[in-house]
Amino acid sequence: MPSALVSLCLVVETAVAQSYPSRPITMIVPYAAGGPTDTVARVVADAMGRDLGQRVIVENVAGAGGTIGTTRAARSDPGGYTLLLNHIGMATAPTLYPGSIDPLASFEFVGLVADVPMTIVARRSFPPNSLKELIDYTAEQGEKITYAHAGAGTASHICGVLFASETGARPITIPYKGTGPAMIDLLGGQVDFMCDQTTNTTNQIQSGEIKAYAVTTSRRIPALSNVPTVTEAGLAKMELTVWHGIYAPKGTPPEVTQRLTSALKIALLTSAVVERFRQLSALPVRAENASPDALKAKLTAEIQRWKPMLDKEAAR
Secondary structure (H helix, E strand, O other): OHHHHHHHHHHHHHHHHHHHOOOOEEEEEEEOOOOOHHHHHHHHHHHHHHHHHOEEEEEEEEHHHHHHHHHHHHOOOOOOEEEEEOOHHHHHHHHHOOOOOOOOHEEEEEEEEEEEEEEEEEOOOOOOOOOHHHHHHHHHHHHHHHEEEEEOHHHHHHHHHHHHHHHOOOOOOEOOOOOHHHHHHOOOOOOEEEEEEEEHHHHHHHHOEEEEEEEOOOOHHHHHHHOOOOOOOOHHHOOEEEEEEEEOOOOOOOOHHHHHHHHHHHHHOOHHHHHHHHHHOEOOOOOHOOHHHHHHHHHHHHHHHHHHHHHHHOOO
């Protein structure tokens, strides 16, 4: 490339970096408002907006296990004004929704955000009072039991698949457009139990509005210190932490993604974000993981991790 053209490109890139963003940014969450991923997005969006000098507005586009919102984000203009915050569902969608977009080929990567444990919870009047009792009860009652989740490939669905795989339970599964609506029905007694991230269950567990049987970690978490782990119950294979990442449409200029990554790193270090995540039992990622390379590597590894299990489950 001629040196004059190289110089011009550098000038243009510098101008873009200095002027971006010049208007509010939309962050698509492909699940319903009020759910756990929505909570993570709103905490981070507010902090990133402060650093960027523009509002980052969360838009919920739910349905089809998160693939509707993800597809909309991928097909948006790659100018840095539409982002996507998604979780483990990015890794399971290619297997469960063969016609959906290729997440590795359809996005630029901004960075990982946070890891969130899950909890196994039930309506307050559900008979079992411990995880062992839940396992026995679901085995006895079979399809008389209802399990709520946010759609195939979502974190709540994966957790249910792991529970069924480890215990042999086969409850009736009821998909929702997000675990926010599912939680409303759980609180109302319309469904029996579910798995959900601590960002959506901690307050209800602490208030006694729902029963908690276990957290999907090897160690108890401070905000729910009275809730045992799946490992304590002998279900170590059920350990599951939900990771979240931020993406931009393919073709977003590298100087824009770099600016977004910088804002993400700063946001995750702010005291307000750290404290809010602590309250929700979420763990912000280390600075080196709030990066494009770390997110791409994580997504690649997770697609490879979950595909065999999901293929096996689908063949049953």
